[in-house]
Amino acid sequence: MFRMTGAQLxxxxxxxxxxxxxSGVPGGANLPLYDALSRSTIHxxxxxxxxxxxxxxQGMARVTGKPAVCLATSGPGVTNIxxxxxxxxxxxxxxxxxxxxxxxxxxxxxxxxxxxTYGMSIPITxxxxxxxxxxxxxxxxxxxxxxxxxxxxxxxxxxxxxxxQVAEVHFAEWPQPGEADPAPRAYDADLENAASMINAARxxxxxxxxxxxxAGAGSQIxxxxxxxxxxxxxxxMGLGAxxxxxxxxxxxxxxxxERYTNxxxxxxxxxxxxxxxxxxxxxxxxxxxxxxxxxIHIDIDHSExxxxxxxxxxxxxxxxxxxxxxxxxxxxxxxxxxxEYISALRGAFPQHAPAEGGxxxxxRLIRRVxxxxxxxxxxxxxxxxxxxxxxxxxxxxxxxxxxxxxxxxTMGFGLPAAIGASLAAPERRVICFSGDGSLQMNIQELATxxxxxxxxxxxxxNNNCLGLVHQQQELFFKANYFSSEYQIAxxxxxxxxxxxxxxxxxxxxxxxxxxxxxxxxxxGPCLVHVPVDREEKVLPMVPPGAxxxxxxxxxxxx
Amino acid sequence: xxxxxPRTVLxxxxxxxxxxxxxxxxxxxxxxxxxxxxxxxxxxxxxVSRIWLLVNEDDRLEQMIRQMRKLQDVHDVRVCNExxxxxxxxxxxxxx
Ligand SMILES: Cc1ncc(C[n+]2csc(CCOP(=O)(O)OP(=O)(O)O)c2C)c(N)n1
Numbered sequence: 152m153f154r155m156t157g158a159q160l161x162x163x164x165x166x167x168x169x170x171x172x173x174s175g176v177p178g179g180a181n182l183p184l185y186d187a188l189s190r191s192t193i194h195x196x197x198x199x200x201x202x203x204x205x206x207x208x209q210g211m212a213r214v215t216g217k218p219a220v221c222l223a224t225s226g227p228g229v230t231n232i233x234x235x236x237x238x239x240x241x242x243x244x245x246x247x248x249x250x251x252x253x254x255x256x257x258x259x260x261x262x263x264x265x266x267x268t269y270g271m272s273i274p275i276t277x278x279x280x281x282x283x284x285x286x287x288x289x290x291x292x293x294x295x296x297x298x299x300x301x302x303x304x305x306x307x308x309x310x311x312x313x314x315x316q317v318a319e320v321h322f323a324e325w326p327q328p329g330e331a332d333p334a335p336r337a338y339d340a341d342l343e344n345a346a347s348m349i350n351a352a353r354x355x356x357x358x359x360x361x362x363x364x365x366a367g368a369g370s371q372i373x374x375x376x377x378x379x380x381x382x383x384x385x386x387x388m389g390l391g392a393x394x395x396x397x398x399x400x401x402x403x404x405x406x407x408x409e410r411y412t413n414x415x416x417x418x419x420x421x422x423x424x425x426x427x428x429x430x431x432x433x434x435x436x437x438x439x440x441x442x443x444x445x446x447i448h449i450d451i452d453h454s455e456x457x458x459x460x461x462x463x464x465x466x467x468x469x470x471x472x473x474x475x476x477x478x479x480x481x482x483x484x485x486x487x488x489x490x491e492y493i494s495a496l497r498g499a500f501p502q503h504a505p506a507e508g509g510x511x512x513x514x515r516l517i518r519r520v521x522x523x524x525x526x527x528x529x530x531x532x533x534x535x536x537x538x539x540x541x542x543x544x545x546x547x548x549x550x551x552x553x554x555x556x557x558x559x560x561t562m563g564f565g566l567p568a569a570i571g572a573s574l575a576a577p578e579r580r581v582i583c584f585s586g587d588g589s590l591q592m593n594i595q596e597l598a599t600x601x602x603x604x605x606x607x608x609x610x611x612x613n614n615n616c617l618g619l620v621h622q623q624q625e626l627f628f629k630a631n632y633f634s635s636e637y638q639i640a641x642x643x644x645x646x647x648x649x650x651x652x653x654x655x656x657x658x659x660x661x662x663x664x665x666x667x668x669x670x671x672x673x674x675g676p677c678l679v680h681v682p683v684d685r686e687e688k689v690l691p692m693v694p695p696g697a698x699x700x701x702x703x704x705x706x707x708x709x
Numbered sequence: 710x711x712x713x714x715p716r717t718v719l720x721x722x723x724x725x726x727x728x729x730x731x732x733x734x735x736x737x738x739x740x741x742x743x744x745x746x747x748x749x750x751x752x753x754x755x756x757v758s759r760i761w762l763l764v765n766e767d768d769r770l771e772q773m774i775r776q777m778r779k780l781q782d783v784h785d786v787r788v789c790n791e792x793x794x795x796x797x798x799x800x801x802x803x804x805x
Contacts, residue, residue, distance in 0.1 A: 269728055273735050278781045281728065298781060454775035 178224025181251030205235020210571020241558025277305030361388030362426015533589030563592030
């Protein structure tokens with residue numbers, strides 16, 4: 152017979168799940184959990200804000216692909232962490248968030264620090280639990296991990312009232328740790344059908360989304376692309392699944408694609424859409440998206456198939472397993488005519504993103520960083536122009552190398568997610584490209600990074616404004632720059648130093664390469680400050696709501 | 710009840726606990742998809758409940774069903790056209 156408190160049970164179940172690091176912030180309603188955690192082998196990372204704790208967990212989960220855990224107390228702790236949970240939902244990241252709740256007898260009385268955590272978390276989690284007895288923890292905790300990791304991953308929230316944390320529980324046997332369920336198997340007939348559609352296509356194309364990264368299917372995608380000569384395009388979330396500089400890669404599609412990429416999409420006659428959800432930023436005006444193409448849609452989530460655009464063939468399954476079975480049925484084909492057409496498009500509409508690094512534009516600087524650091528460096532961003540520049544210009548080479556807030560587009564994601572990434576992969580370098588607006592959204596986590604000695608380099612592209620908003624106002628609101636230009640210039644070098652960070656300032660640098668090398672030479676957190684002109688834009692661009700062929704810029708490139 | 714719009718009934722089997730109704734109804738409200746009528750009864754000694762939702766036949770129905778099947782507490786979803794009659798009978802009682 153085992154005998155312990157609910158809080159001790161939760162912590163021991165987490166240990167049995169293999170959890171080694173947890174991020175969070177303590178408070179009245181989760182103090183019993185923290186007391187138990189203090190006697191655990193698990194390393195606790197004390198964030199400075201619960202949103203930071205949530206994104207730290209996301210950083211760990213995005214790098215490893217395994218569920219990561221974060222903690223918050225009731226009331227304001229919960230409301231603070233929900234943004235990071237909603238972000239995990241939209242990007243399908245497996246996170247288990249455990250929140251303290253006021254004691255069960257007080258629930259519903261507007262008790263101190265009581266909010267309806269269960270009700271508020273329903274639409275932004277994959278699943279949520281309100282634990283109503285201490286015995287339930289024996290099933291709820293493993294279930295939370297099983298659900299977070301199964302099928303299409305996602306966040307699970309477990310709300311535990313304080314009285315249940317301190318209650319005694321007796322049990323005879325430990326439950327098994329929660330594991331991902333096996334994926335459904337695709338039908339042979341569908342695989343045959345898919346193979347013959349590919350074999351018959353003259354201009355087929357692969358469209359790679361975050362689902363490919365989640366399934367770890369990058370190598371199978373590459374094999375298929377090479378065997379059948381299919382050019383590959385990626386969504387924002389699919390970047391890194393295949394090397395950016397691969398001959399068959401045509402880069403990211405959609406709103407901030409290269410023009411030739413969107414033109415290639417227009418011309419294709421078959422799209423193999425793998426782990427994508429037809430997001431409007433990728434498809435543009437969806438009625439005019441690839442009107443001539445048949446679509447084979449492979450996804451682990453049945454509700455994604457036919458959601459936005461009816462597929463000619465939908466295949467429900469895990470992308471790596473489906474491709475394993477599909478590959479032997481697909482014929483080798485050089486498709487010279489199609490590949491020549493793609494090269495001609497590339498020639499006619501040369502790539503806007505730089506092919507080589509440099510220091511005269513933010514895009515070239517991002518590329519330069521990619522040339523200087525190790526291949527396995529983890530790249531994180533915040534949200535804004537700097538995010539799109541990184542997506543367009545960084546030479547990605549590996550799956551799970553790229554962490555960005557795609558679906559929710561949350562400013563403030565970058566720094567804490569980078570800390571989490573570095574906790575999960577301490578031997579690897581983590582770089583976060585951020586903007587001055589975004590960095591200020593979770594700037595308190597500079598302290599967490601310093602305390603953890605996280606090997607994180609923040610490259611701050613500082614234009615002293617909300618850059619992407621500024622650009623939209625210029626292009627679509629007659630340059631009425633309202634509330635997007637900051638009236639004071641914050642001294643980020645001083646701030647970072649105040650938090651105990653090393654700093655490197657590229658402002659007025661006579662040898663930026665040497666300064667960058669200097670930044671990357673040491674371990675531990677380092678801020679690289681890069682002044683950027685407000686007028687530097689993200690181009691080319693499809694205006695919101697327009698079809699992907701309607702692009703601003705990208706016709707010619709000097 | 711006005712008969713102009715074709716209606717159908719979704720027969721949903723769910724785990725019986727206090728949060729289930731919110732999970733199911735939330736899927737409809739966030740898509741601005743109106744549920745015309747609801748019936749819910751515990752079955753099998755209260756372990757599970759059956760919810761009948763009277764809804765308009767709409768292009769989005771298939772998507773709604775797939776979304777509902779993703780909910781952990783939903784065991785089964787079926788479309789049962791015949792069951793609309795039960796709601797017709799109820800309306801004679803409730804619409805008085
Ligand atoms: C939390 C949050 N609030 C507001 C927005 C809207 N928004 C999108 S980009 C942006 C500006 C980002 O500025 P900055 O981080 O400095 O990056 P830059 O565009 O200048 O590179 C804003 C306000 C958002 N994405 N997230």
